Amino acid sequence: MKNKPLESLTMDRRDFLKTSAVVAGSVALGPSIALAEQKKPKEIIVRAWGGSWGEALKTGVADGFTQATGIKVRLDFTEDNEIKPKIWAAVDQGRIPPIHVNWDTTTNATISALRGVTVDLSDLSNLKGLLPLAKPVGMEGYPLVNTYAYVYVCAYRPEAFPDGPPQSWNVLLDPKFKGRVALYDDGIGFNPIAVIAGGGSLKDIPGNMEPGYAFYKKLKANKPLLGEDADFTTWFQKGEIDLACTISVNARAAKQSGIDVAWTVPKEGCKVDTDGLWVPKGLPANEEYWAKEFVNFALTKEAQKKWCSLLGLPPVYPGIEPPADLAGDVSYPTKPEDFAKLVRVPSKVLVENQPKWFAKFNEIFQG
Amino acid sequence: MASNSSSKLPRRWHLFDIAERNAAALWPKTMHRYSGYLLLVPAILLVFVLVLGLVYIGGYSLHELDLATYRLKETFSLTNYSAALTSTTYQSVVLRSIGASILVTFFTLLLAFPYAYLMVRARQAATKKFLLISLFLPFFIGQIVRAYGWLIILGQEGLINTLFAGLGLPAMDLIYNYPAVILGLVQYMLPFAVLLLAPAITAIGRDVELASESLGANWMRTFLHVVLPMAKPGLVGSSVVVFTLTLTDFAMPEILGGGTTDFIANAIYDGFFQLSNSGLGSALAMILVTLGTAFVVILFFLAGTGTLGFNGREQ
CATH class of the missing domain: 3.40.190.10 (Periplasmic binding protein-like II)
Incomplete structure (x- = not known):
């Protein structure tokens, strides 16, 4: 050849x-x-x-x-x-x-x-x-x-927080933000945080969720909006809310599309999933x-x-x-010390308890 | 010769002969007296599919969810009904749905009746056309789009609040609450009610109203004692449609309610999809069907089935 x-x-x-x-x-x-x-x-x-x-x-x-x-x-x-x-x-x-x-x-x-x-x-x-x-x-x-x-961060409108980002999730209860705060409509991403913000600890989950339910009851008085991913972006865009517990991806996408949104991890932590x-x-x-x-x-x-x-x-x-x-942002955890500031609940616990938490969440906000 | 003459006949006659022979084979002459019942076949098929679905849903509703496998347990139980009926959440959701259905029916009829009356009685063709176009236009815009339209009008930065701001007034929370849901539903239901009322009003001869007035009744008495009673079939029909559509609505409370004013349909959705509990979702669906049916039965009992012309006699 x-x-x-x-x-x-x-x-x-x-x-x-x-x-x-x-x-x-x-x-x-x-x-x-x-x-x-x-x-x-x-x-x-x-x-x-x-x-x-x-x-x-x-x-x-x-x-x-x-x-x-x-x-x-x-x-x-x-x-x-x-x-x-x-x-x-x-x-x-x-x-x-x-x-x-x-x-x-x-x-x-x-x-x-x-x-x-x-x-x-x-x-x-x-x-x-x-x-x-x-x-x-x-x-x-x-x-x-x-x-x-991913992390369910505390997303906020900087204009509404001239003194800097909110330090605690208790800001959700501030009457100043009545009707201007938002959560996921099934409580996902916030249930364990509600327990900690309500005075409990991670050890209470799932055995004692009462501090979380007490927090939700107080929050109800502040008339939160309950929605899904897309709703948060719309609400921030239309100026309907000042504060939301949402996945960092949504907050970042909103910011990248020109909406004035920032996010933080308050002292109680954020749920990581x-x-x-x-x-x-x-x-x-x-x-x-x-x-x-x-x-x-x-x-x-x-x-x-x-x-x-x-x-x-x-x-x-x-x-x-x-x-x-996102370098150095706690909502982008890479190091053990980043994860230490976040709250992780094992999937098994979530699978076994989410229906009960959802029922209680509904009872409080729909009842 | 005979074959020759038959071959000269138009081809479509032959086709009709073949069709007739086939029809006779399928439906012999002895069965002809039952031919009228054939007209029931589409209705029976439709109802059969509906009933079959309900039987399945009824079956699912009698099995509790096993959280270890996320499958319904084999054993029959009333756990789902007990959970649905004793839970304060579902009690609130049911009461909210019924309350909304009553309010929406009332306000819709209140607005739809004058609209339908004007549409039927308008003397100028242009007025009739305008009212008809205004009525049909919303049909081309889906419920979701209309709900979002309300967001634009009633939102914090919406039309009304912008107007308030221009007047130096503070912004108001006009959306994501129960009244916003009712408003959205009334707007959605209005065309249905008008379309059901219009034939009933058309059936009332103008001369009947003239007769009443010539006998000394003023416009109000004529309306109350002649027009309204004679429009009863339309009022009952539109009440049934508006009430049941509102009772089963999902989109308006979902979009305009801000997540805290769920109706039964939203709770059913959550049962099936968010909780993955088809048993609970089915039990709620059965409760919804029971409520809707009960309302229609009660309304027919009060108004009489004859109101809609279902009195068993040929008109």
Whole structure:
């Protein structure tokens, strides 16, 4: 055989980039994809939160996955609580679930794992070397994998606090802010903080939630607004509220879109939690395979760095530097001393008690 | 010859013959006396699907949630009903929903009746057209968009508060409270009520009103003793629609209530989706169906089913 002339071995820029992306993707996904013989589906559907959350997942993970595998990723913005019963019903009835990957809160994902509808992800190659935060607590194997931590911060309008950021969550009770404070409509993110702000301690949770309920009763007199992520942004934008307990991502996104919002971690602390990814049972074998590979891809250093930087949240991949605007911010915990200022309740406790807390929260605010 | 002559017939006649033969095979002549009942099939199918869904929901409502597996327990129990009926939260939610339904029905009819009357009696075509367009326009705008419209008008930086600020008055909390929900619902229900009232008012001949006035009754007496009683079918029909739609509404309390003025539908949503407790959600749904049905039964009992022309006689 004759040697090919050198010109025939050269490639244009576009081909070079394409080949590089495939090679890089294959390396990132590990040997499993490079050697895979599983038939590729045309697309995989990933449930996601909308707004800046969905944008971050698309740019940080989905686009890279598509580039590496050629599989399109469609984001499904069905509310996390609404997709859950749909998946459960599909698995119970032996139907194919409506999505391939669920981006979910760890609490909800744990509930689905308890229900037995999640695929074990223990064999993902990129699990090795992740921070312990990635492993779901109290569960066998990896029915889900945590992908980052997030904090329910105290977001406020600086204009309403000329003397500096609020120092204590008790500011929620200040009559000056009557009708101008907001919480999540199920108390999520604030229940343990209410206990501490109400005079209790972390040790009281979940055995004695009374200090928290007493705090809520006082708060009711201040007529708080109760809503979801999108509501907080609207309320800040429309000048309806001065203060809210919301995830730092929402406060940061609002600030980036020009709304005058800042955030702080008051002396009682803020609740820190995790979100994760999981794959529902009942998918055809090849689709389950590629759904798992999507999760695996989301755990690579590149994806974690891009995705979590856009969200402004600390990833489970170690050693990634925070975005410049969040360096040293306690709402972006990276060091043990950061976590010491935050309140973390184990998922097991949340799963077992959240319905009771929600009932009591409702009783106080709806009663 | 016969075959020749039949082949000259238009092709569609042959098609009709084939259709008739098939119909006779499917529905023999002996069954013809029951043909009228065939008209019931769509209604039966519709009701069947509804009843089937209710039977399932009723079944779920009798099983308690197991928090260890997040599945409903196998054993039957009334725990969900007990939780729903004894909880002060759900008692408040139910009372709030019923209260809102009564208020919205009252205010909607109060506004809808003159609107419908004017629309029917207007002499100028332009006035009629204007009223009709104004009535139908909101139908093209969904409930959610309309609710957000109220946010723009009633919010802290909304139209009204901006006006107050211009007049040197302090801003008022006009939104995220019960009155805001009622206001939003009345606006949403108004077209339904007008559309149901208009045929009833149209059926009242103008000459009947003239006769009353020529017998000495003033406008008010004519309205109270002639128009209102004769418009009863429309009033009952629109009351049923407005009351039940309000009782089952989700969006207005969700958007305009600020999270603290939930109706039963919001509580059902929370049961199914936020608590993942389909048993409790189903029990609340059964309570809602019972309340709605009870209202309709009571109204028909008081007003008589004949009000809507359902008196068993052909008109």
